[in-house]
Amino acid sequence: MKKMIVVTSAAGHTGSIIVDALVKRGLPVIATDLNPTVKQLPGIERAIVGDLTQLDVQLEIISAADILIYIPPLFSSEEALIGNSLIDLAAEAKLQQFIFMSVTHPILSSLLQHTAKRDVEEHLIYTGMRTQLPYTILQPMHYMHNFDPLAVKRSGKYRIFYSLDGAVAYVDPIDVAEVVLNVLAEPAKHNKATYELVGTAPYTPKELVTRFNAVTGEHAVAEYVPVEQFLDDIGAQDLYFRTGFKHLADSYSQWGLDGNVTVLTMLLGRDPTTFEDYLVRTLAK
Template identity: 30%
Template structure:
């Protein structure tokens, strides 16, 4: 039997000194070149700030001296220790360089669909943010042309560094984290500060939120509503995407491989909820990011389907794989236990690494199970249909796509 808790909850709509020390009033932009981190110390100017403008994925950290401001230079993917000096290379600051797009939660499931579209567009130089070095290494392997940064979004200083030299940001905060709201605030405030810098190229903040932030009973929805408000009150152009629960929560290929397929759900299978295919969400997000101005100050509630029950989804899967899928509904306590185990790697783990409030994350999980046992997350596909310029993916189409992809592996 498949423990569906992990898949379901994980898919709820629910990271050395180079450079001269300047002595004149020249302003040099930071350049990131070929994946390296170079660190140069700052002096004088109060509240001196780093600037990052990635070129081919490297971090160089320069400091200001007197009235001069140097932006970071990324060059050749190496870390140079303090004391190593090299003159800055103005040619690295070409105006023709790709725009820098910062993507948070880059190793998350929704970004796994979005990033290939952004890479193929060739418009952006990607700066991918990961919460751990292990995830960062996977991202470097998968996207060798991107700059990958491990950062703690709970630190506003870290967020300031992430936004240096950026043109846009796609922020998808972590779900079921006690500091999700603070992380969102930090990213918005960092983007606002970056936009106010002389010569800033910052243009657009896209926030991947969730459908129905009015649902105060769902704590992660409530937290996202505060982030939405902070963004709306900021002076920077924004777009808010509000996807419903992910269709990709259902492990179609795995069920197909089982002799007697069965699943354990987190909540009752007869409760209808709207779903979105991650391929649809990724396509819509890529369109918003590339078209930019057309989508300024818009909120888009996104769903591929009208409300549909798990039972109906299982029926569609059963028809396609030629086997009936048995659905088992856990008790409330078991549903919460499954959710926490799936999210954080074991029954003894109640929160993400570094999260100091496991009581808050457990409260979020409990509220989530209570809500979906009693209420629906309902949405309409019209907005997504308009954004895509095509019909959104149906459950039947999505099941077929999953089976076709499994055959190719």
């Protein structure tokens, strides 16, 4: 019997890409999300619609899983509680594999969503040593889909909430999904490993737009938008969400965010997807 794989936050951008990669590989997937559109993901065995802050939802997820791919909800004030509880339940149920989608440099205290993941990583490592729960921690860099080339082409602007000189590295979520498949294929090889998944050198918003214009022949510009205005424009009302975005704006403006591409290159067995490759693929849709 095939191992059942449960993916959380599966209706999100990264989650849906990972689910698609699993389904195309012929693997059985249960997709779960608070968003009921998770039911529409093609090829899944079934969907679980529910709030990860609720114990009964977590118990349903764990009871359905042989393998859990835990993608945290975006900017949840209860993120650390959610993750730690799922780890405890997974260890008690003796899941065969726990893959945690963390973030590059969770040790950075200037980023709200990083510190929550740091706490979950710590709990997972301690639990793995105590119970021998098999786990792998993946630490993706800033995702390429945060630059939407179709929107930039329509508007002629890349509106961004941090300094136009703040340099941030990127990773293609499709590359991350490929790493997930490789980890699932050889769980013992990747047990208790932590992998930093960085796909590119750091680029400023101005450099991203320059590369976009070189690929497309457009004349788009990068436009700085104060973070409070940006949050108002997207209708963000949740206080934790707004605070997390302010942390991003401050941290990226002061230091940027980068890392090293070597680990991802080794895991893929090829060079990571370039920003230009991502642009061409996305614009061709």
